Amino acid sequence: MNKKTLYILFLFLALCSSVFAQAQNTxxxxxxxxxxxxxxxxxxxxxxxxxxxxxxxxxxxxxxxxxxxxxxxxxxxxxxxxxxxxxxxxxxxxxxxxxxxxxxxxxxxxxxxxxxxxxxxxxxxxxxxxxxxxxxxxxxxxxxxxxxxxxxxxxxxxxxxxxxxxxxxxxxxxxxxxxxxxxxxxxxxxxxxxxxxxxxxxxxxxxxxxxxxxxxxxxxxxxxxxxxxxxxxxxxxxxxxxxxxxxxxxNRLIIPELRGELLTGKITAISENQNLEKQKVALSIPGDNFIFKISNVDTEGNFYFNIDRPYSNNTIALQVLNDFDNTFEIDVNKQVPxxxxxxxxxxxxxxxxxxxxxxxxxxxxxxxxxxxxxxxxxxxxxPPHTSIYTKKSKIYNLDEYTRFPTMKETMVEIVNDAWIDWKNGKGAFAIREKDNSLRSNASVLLLVDGFFVQDHQKLIDYSANKVESIAIMQDKYYYGSQTFQGVMVVKTIEGDFYETPLSDYVKQVEVLPIQQKKKxxxxxxxxxxxxxxxxxxxxxxxxxxxxxxxxxxxxxxxxxxxxxxxxxxxxxxxxxxxxxxxxxxxxxxxxxx
Structure with missing residues (x-):
């Protein structure tokens, strides 16, 4: 690497450092x-x-x-x-x-x-x-x-x-x-x-x-x-x-909301043996204009989400990635008094x-x-928000096919390039990578009515007669350092999947509703x-x-x-x-x- 390249790289890193410092400053x-x-x-x-x-x-x-x-x-x-x-x-x-x-x-x-x-x-x-x-x-x-x-x-x-x-x-x-x-x-x-x-x-x-x-x-x-x-x-x-x-x-540190509404919180380990480093928190706001985000936690367990799009649902779901045993507690910071x-x-x-x-x-x-x-x-x-998930997806409107009562039958008889993998009696959806016959070890990003579902068995046990459509995106999906092998977006007829009993590791938070414009x-x-x-x-x-x-x-x-x-x-x-x-x-x- 020559001196000119090193100099340009140094300037780039310095600029990024400055911008990051201003964005994170309190x-x-x-x-x-x-x-x-x-x-x-x-x-x-x-x-x-x-x-x-x-x-x-x-x-x-x-x-x-x-x-x-x-x-x-x-x-x-x-x-x-x-x-x-x-x-x-x-x-x-x-x-x-x-x-x-x-x-x-x-x-x-x-x-x-x-x-x-x-x-x-x-x-x-x-x-x-x-x-x-x-x-x-x-x-x-x-x-x-x-x-x-x-x-x-x-x-x-x-x-x-x-x-x-x-x-x-x-x-x-x-x-x-x-x-x-x-x-x-x-x-x-x-x-x-x-x-x-x-x-x-x-x-x-x-x-x-x-x-x-x-x-x-x-x-x-x-x-x-x-x-x-x-x-x-x-x-x-x-x-x-x-x-x-x-x-x-x-006398608190307050972060200005310069990029959108800010939601902050902290995860704490229930057991002393749990490490906070490299943990990630997922946020999903269900609804037609759903929002999905992932935040890395810092060494003290703090996480930050900038919600930069309007939404109509006041229920926000938070969950630590892969924390199926509920080994972390999630606390959301209350509004500054x-x-x-x-x-x-x-x-x-x-x-x-x-x-x-x-x-x-x-x-x-x-x-x-x-x-x-x-x-x-x-x-x-x-205004409707067309997500990248649906733009690149093959959408199956189930009313256009012969309906089957279970999700297992529906995945076999209707949906292509996706299936259910079974391990120890528990199922998880899998999606074939586009233009690649090799199977990936990465999990599928599953969103049902905009709600992020980690335990795929919840949807597998759900009645397919209540499902309106299934969208499959075969491309790998990257969110920061998190990789998903494809995205599966499911829309139910009533749009209320997130109201069903959820896993213990999912924390639902009611937030202050946004004032919507009126005529x-x-x-x-x-x-x-x-x-x-x-x-x-x-x-x-x-x-x-x-x-x-x-x-x-x-x-x-x-x-x-x-x-x-x-x-x-x-x-x-x-x-x-x-x-x-x-x-x-x-x-x-x-x-x-």
Whole structure:
């Protein structure tokens, strides 16, 4: 090997070492305002549809994550988190939101199990927790639950209120001032009229004279203004370090989720004679878009998985490869706990004069929810993922053949280039290597409904009448240092093989579900015969429109929404960030009478 070759090899190894070190680096969770880590800091802004909710209503949100270094939307973190925190400083619910180019969205239907009270919405990324700087977004909100007799959380003495309201029906105590700053950047909102009747179309025109606004990320909310004052929503135009809450995580090492959702854990040997070195942990997430991964454990038994694709199943299966005797225990690290002790809550108070307002709004919500089936939101399905297993496989759809009741008969009579090997009365599937008559000693990768099956006898004993298809890939399959002689992908008719009793060495873990994108309902009253049917359906919508993915791709844009049967003043709000990270906030009002 000549000197030039050695020099190139040295540079390559040095570069790989540097990249690996950055990918594996973790950061102590202590305050670092002057961050010098290789991964830039991030800030989160969350656009909510309002800060005053009743049970039976939806909390809509859009999350924007900014790169503090570039001040643009961040491409670093791939997952964000949003929590509802009560005044006892505990989490009521937690959402996991996938991020695409620094944005994500979700919603939460407020059930009757949540009591009346003042709450905080807190949102963050793991990258932010790894720094533990003052960059945690927080927003005060209030929830009113009239179906519970105890309303003490909203009836506290307010003699020392710091926030005065113009409406004497409600009092708020808060250190927050109104920060609804309108950004004057060449974008204008105008409606075709200032006043509308019930169930009439509202045409909203957007005119843009600033090319920087084009191709940004925005969210649009059209909602009835409340007749009582409550804590104002924070706006993106006022986002600064002073607006971000300091929530200190415990003193732990936290890995930012830069390549996808991170799942970490540790295996421990039940017997002292078991060696952790060279052990491997397999992860499988069953379902139509199943995910299969293998991770090498380190000398202390730690393993790491980056889940970089969306999935619909919240059950994750973990197992140590070839650990049929269950000689290892698998523990998954819990989410990093956060201390909310320093949170200071704004206080919204109700008084008896609000009784009619509360009763009317609660009745309207009940009616709206009763007719949800004719006004549904639509969940956007996860795009199908075509795996390498099926791309190179021969697929046998069993309904196209004469069916046999057992898997043993099916493998003999229908499936080519695969069979069952028997040893000591126990079977294992085998696949003939492509273009090679020699038999390999490597095992077959068996996936049933996306679940990794090490004990092939489980499928051999399974009724073939429940199997929809069998796919055989003859090529060797390499996953890191693990080699499989072919892949066998089996799909059952019900898709529920993983719900059958599993082996003791398989650990099933329930994970926080991912918030899936939705296409939110948009009411339309057409001038057709169908409108006669719609006239008989009550319409008590307060939220006329919520568009979390509002785009401005041209100098002008026009959208239409329809008013409901609720009279009053409605507010149009557009909020978000331009392609260059410029905050945009505009609002306009109109009347329904």
């Amino acid at each position: 950061y102590p969770s202590k305050s670092q305002h002057n961050d010098t880590s290789p991964i830039p800091n991030e800030q989160v802004f969350t656009h909510l549809n309002t800060s005053l909710f009743f049970v039976g209503e939806y909390l809509y949100y859009k999350i924007y994550v900014l790169n503090s270094k570039t001040e643009n939307l961040s491409n670093l973190s791939k997952v964000a988190y949003l929590e509802l925190i009560n005044e006892s400083k505990t989490s009521v619910f937690k959402h996991k939101i996938p991020l695409v180019s620094g944005t994500g969205q979700g919603d939460f239907f407020i059930p009757t199990t949540i009591p009346s009270g003042n709450y905080k919405i807190v949102s963050y990324t793991m990258n932010m927790l790894s720094k533990s700087a003052d960059n945690y977004f927080q927003q005060d909100i209030t929830i009113i639950n009239p179906y519970r007799g105890n309303q003490s959380a909203l009836k506290k003495n307010n003699s020392g209120a710091k926030y005065k309201t113009q409406n004497q029906n409600v009092k708020i105590e808060s250190n927050i001032t109104d920060i609804n700053q309108i950004s004057n950047v060449g974008l204008n909102i105008a409606t075709d009229k200032s006043k509308y009747s019930k169930r009439s179309p509202v045409t909203i025109k957007f005119k843009n004279n600033n090319s920087q606004i084009l191709h940004g990320d925005y969210s649009l909310s059209i909602r009835k203004l409340d007749t009582v004052s409550h804590t104002p929503l924070k706006r993106c135009t006022a986002l600064s370090d002073n607006d971000l809450q300091n929530i200190n995580s415990q 956060i201390s909310f002790e320093k949170l200071d809550f704004a206080h919204f108070y109700i008084i008896p004069q609000m009784k009619k307002l509360i009763v009317d709004r609660s009745v309207y919500n009940q009616i709206e929810n009763a007719y949800y089936s004719v006004k549904p939101d639509t969940v956007k399905t996860i 939110y309902f948009k009411q339309v009253y057409p001038n057709t015969n169908a409108s006669e049917t719609l006239k008989r359906v009550p319409d008590y919508r307060r939220q006329l429109l919520w568009l979390p993915d509002f785009k401005m791709t041209e100098s002008s844009k026009e959208i239409t929404c329809y008013t409901s049967d609720i009279l009053g003043v409605y507010e149009i709000v557009i909020e978000g960030f331009s392609k260059k990270g410029m905050p945009i906030f505009l609002k306009e009002t109109f009347m329904v009478e």
